[in-house]
């Protein structure tokens with residue numbers, strides 16, 4: 500479904516019409532449980548399930564997937580390697596300049612992983628900032644890079660990793676003292692890592708920075724406003740009839756806590772008003 504319409508049939512050549520004709524949409528994702536990931540050859544996750552439900556309503560029943568590093572999702576979309584990013588990506592004003600986000604599908608906060616017993620007593624990003632010897636592994640392109648620095652963490656304390664498993668490997672091997680990602684991301688990754696050497700900081704204090712809580716959404720190429728409008732219309736129906744809450748819960752989120760309040764819009768978030 501990706502790329503230019505070369506059919507030359509003189510028909511409706513919008514991307515939406517192309518997807519409907521092919522019955523297939525190509526999604527970009529970064530293998531991050533529980534947002535969008537592959538398991539047993541199947542695409543799973545809250546963002547994937549919500550997008551699947553929306554596209555089914557639009558008459559597009561098949562999903563093709565393109566695995567990408569998180570930091571390459573936006574450039575991949577710009578290069579039209581996929582039709583939509585379904586990664587639970589947070590709507591952020593700077594990102595809004597490069598992609599068009601759909602309306603928010605979920606809200607989430609942050610989590611922190613440290614070595615067993617939390618030997619350095621880290622309970623917030625400020626705790627990391629206050630001890631310049633502490634290092635934290637963060638996925639490239641993730642908002643946590645900004646949140647940490649907003650809380651005073653020096654860039655030299657931040658180690659970049661390509662994906663979530665690499666952030667965990669850094670802490671497990673002792674190369675980094677901590678890693679952070681969305682609360683659900685690090686909880687699920689800790690489960691998959693199956694290690695006793697690490698722990699989730701239950702007493703973690705959410706950073707008091709712009710962008711928290713985050714609102715995750717699908718993201719589209721800025722040329723495709725018609726597709727975004729169609730997506731948003733069906734998404735609103737699936738929020739109203741409880742389907743979105745159900746899909747969030749089925750993926751381990753709390754339907755209530757992670758549901759986006761009705762009065763929060765992508766436009767407001769992009770304008771920095773939320």
Ligand SMILES: CC1=N[C@H](C(=O)O)[C@@H](O)CN1
Pocket residue numbers: 531534569586587588589590638640641642643680681715
């Ligand atoms: C789902 C997700 N959200 C954050 C972000 O949007 O940058 C990062 O934590 C990466 N993954």
